[in-house]
Amino acid sequence: MKDKLICIIHYALLKAKEKGDLSIQEIPSIVLEVPKEEGHGDFATTVALSLAKSEKKPPRKIAEIIKDAIEDSGGILERIEIAGPGYINFFIKDSAWLSVLSEIEGKGANYGRSDIGKSKPVQIEFVSANPTGPLHIGHGRGAAVGDSLARLLSFAGxxxxxxxxxxxxxxxxxxLGNSIYFKYRELSGDNEAAKVVRAEAADDETPGAQDTSNLYLGEYITDLAKDFIARPEFQALPEDEKKIYCREEGIKMMLRQIGETLLKFGVSFDEWYSERKLYDPKNNLVRAAIDELREKGLVFEDxxxxxLTTTRFGDDKDRVLIRNNGQTTYFASDIAYHRDKFMRGFREIVDVWxxxxxxYIPRMKAAIQALGHDPDEFNVLLVQLVNLMREGQPVKMSKRAGTFVTLEEVMDEVxxxxxxxxxxxxRPDSHLDFDLDLVKSQSSENPVxxxxxxxxxxxxxxxxxxxxxxxLPPIEKVNLSRLSLPEELAIIKRLSVFPELVEKAAEAKEPHxxxxxxxxxxxxxxxxxxRHxxxxxDLELTYARMHLVKAVRQxxxxxxxxxxxxxxxxx
RNA sequence: GCGCCCGUAGCUCAGGUGGAUAGAGCAACAGCCUUCUAAGCUGUGGGCCGCAGGUUCGAGUCCUGCCGGGCGCGCCA
Structure with missing residues (x-):
């Protein structure tokens, strides 16, 4: 409906120009909006206002000219009014609105689908939680946003x-490996060895480690340790290989658990991409990425x-790729990873963080540019952290102490x-209070x-x-003009807006x-x-209304x- | 100190990329089930859009400065 009207206005502008009534250099993009006030019509445009300056004519005069130039060949217009400083208000005939129902009936589940995406290859990376513990509620929000965005963009073509x-x-x-191994030693009654493990872990150069160690202490660690102890293959290993086993099997078990939780949450992925893949000795992508940057003269030693000279691309300071102990940084991995995303053919990359x-965004944007890509092809969607509440009080959580509520538990509860x-x-970037009691016990007043x-x-x-x-007879056999109540037309109008809403939400990446x-x-x-x-x-009326609510249900x-x-x- | 995000009704938040008299839910108050599901409906009250300037025909929306809150600022990931 809106598109039709824009065409009509566009044509009217051309006509006015031809006749010499308007001297328009180039046709402005026509802003057509739905007025808040019902008395202002179904649609309104401000073109007359925006042309006022260049035309050197009063906006109302211009509006008059446009109005006179309009041809309504399709017969959808009831009337046109000029109002206020120079708005042009359009009133659509009721009969024209009814065609929306036929459109929805015809398209069914595809009503709202569009091709504005033009099959552009887009990758959305989300959740990407470390496989070192169960998902928590913050991951849940990222999962919901990322997954919904993926559905939305896909629907938009x-x-x-x-x-x-x-x-x-x-x-x-x-x-993770150390944590499980430590627990295993402890459970085996070897407290001395356990202490050594703890001390080793504490010896990590990580400055943030103010506590005695970096070990994870959650209950899931104990569960894993017990699980491994019960495995003959684990018991059969020489002691020095057990730690590696703990790490490798631990990752595997955590990933499985994460995958299962997400599946239960209705989220699945096309690809689970391992960071280790970037360090494949036969095809070391991190080395390749650094080499490429070095060849471009963007790398130096100090x-x-x-x-990497990220400051050249707007970052505050340059960033380290390889530490002086020879180890690559997480940043280096990430550069290689994103370089690989582009090499796989994606033309737009969305990271949900x-x-x-x-x-971290400026340095990553800088890296994307350093690799020769348009920074606009890399978008980060920030998802604010979630405050988990119960009865209005925040639920205290600590990852390291293992006192946190998992996503799984939240899902089971609400x-x-x-x-x-x-x-x-x-909006993803606004803080969210997630009150368990509100989302659950007050369920009767819950929006969902x-x-x-x-x-x-x-x-x-x-x-x-x-x-x-x-x-119910087919829609073309039904007298839809029986739908004449204000609320019926209001509903139809809202249904008609859906395709545009999908497009806008997809473009803005705002599923909310x-x-x-x-x-x-x-x-x-x-x-x-x-009310009704x-x-x-009255069968005729019944048929018409059933077609209306069928469209709503769809x-x-x-x-x-x-x-x-x-x-x-x-x- | 520097950077990013946020500040809209008592509370939690929308406000479609600058448009006409700023909205919804919850909470509060008053009503509605012999009827296709009352997990519903109807009505009432409630605002200096953080503050101060600026841009223009026009600002909750864009720019600058301040105030208040959150987060980030490592050769960690």
Missing amino acids: YDVKREFYINDFGSQVEN GGAVW GADHHG GTDACRFTFLLR YYVQYAHARLSSVFRQAAEKGIV RLTYYLQELAGELHGYYF KFISD VIATALGLLGVSAPESM
Whole structure:
């Protein structure tokens, strides 16, 4: 509808120019919006205002000229008004709106799908949690945002791949292995050896380690240690190989657990990319990346370390790639990894990060440019941390002490639908208080149920109709003009906006717009449902209304699907 | 100290890339089930959009400075 109108206005401008009424150099992009005030029409444009300066004419005069030049060959316009300083307000005929229902009926689950992405290969990397512990609620938010964004972009015509980057290379997984090994020694009654392990771990040069060691102390570590102890293959190993076994099997077990949790959360990946792959002796991508940067003259040595001149690309300071002890940095891995992403053919890369990593963006953007890519092809979506609450009080958590609530536990307590919807209720970069009691026990007033209930209600209507032996005729055989109530037209108008909403949400990478849209649509539906019977003795009206709510049900289901939330038939 | 994010109703937050009189949910108060699901509906009250300037026909939205909150600033990952 909107597109049609833009065409009409565009054509009118051309015509006015031809006639010499307007001297337009180039046709401005036509901003067409839906006014908040109903009396201002279905659409309004401000072109007359923006042309005022260059035309040297009063905006209202220009609006008059445009209005006169408009040709409504399709007959969709009821009338045109000029208002305020020079707005042009368009009123669409009710009959024209009804065609939206036929469109939805025809496209079904594909209503709203678009090709603005033009099959552009996009990669979304998200979660990417270290395989050193279970997922927590912050990972859950990242998972919900990343997954929903992937669905959204895919629906908008992008060729989307989802990826999980596994940090299985550096000191973090070393700590995991040490932790399990330590626990194993302890459980075996060898406290002296356990102390040695602890001391070794504490000897790590990591400055942040103020405690006695870097060992993870969560209960899952004990579980893993017990598991390994029960394995004959573990017991059969010589002592010095057990530590390696702990690390390797520990990673494997943690990854499996993470994967299972995510699957339960409705999230899957196309690729699990191992950091170790970057250090393959036959094809060392980190070395290759550094070599490439060196050839470009962007690398220098200082203090025995190898640096990248990220300051040339806007970073505060240059960054180390290879430490003076010969070890590469995490940054070096990341450069190689992102270089590989581009080499795999992705033309846009999206990383979903926790907001606490935001300081890392400038150097990564710099690295992307150093590699010769457009920094706009690399986007970081920051997801703010989640405050887990219970009864209004923050839940204290500590990773190292192992006192944290896992994502799994949260899901079990509040349900995956409520969990996902709540994560997508706000902009990703705003802080989120996740109150377990609010999301769960107050479930009857939870937005997710409000929306799902609308879907279930309509499903129930169709069951009722079927029981009464009502067979809905095809839409072209139905007299849709019986839909004349204000709320019916309001709902149709909202349905008509859905495709544009999807496009905008995809472009802005903001899945939360869908949750707001859903709440508004569900709200209108509930009000309509309460005031009017859909199934009545007036069969013609019944058919028309059933087609209307069928379209509503379709759009709710589609939008929920983009959020990864189920659309139940009954509740 | 420097950098990034945030500041909108009592609370939690929207506000479509500059448009007309700033919205929703929760909380509070008053009502609605012999009817396709009351997980629902209807109504009421509630605002210096942190503060001060600037840009222009027009600013919650863009720019600058300040105030308040969060986060980050390693040859850690």
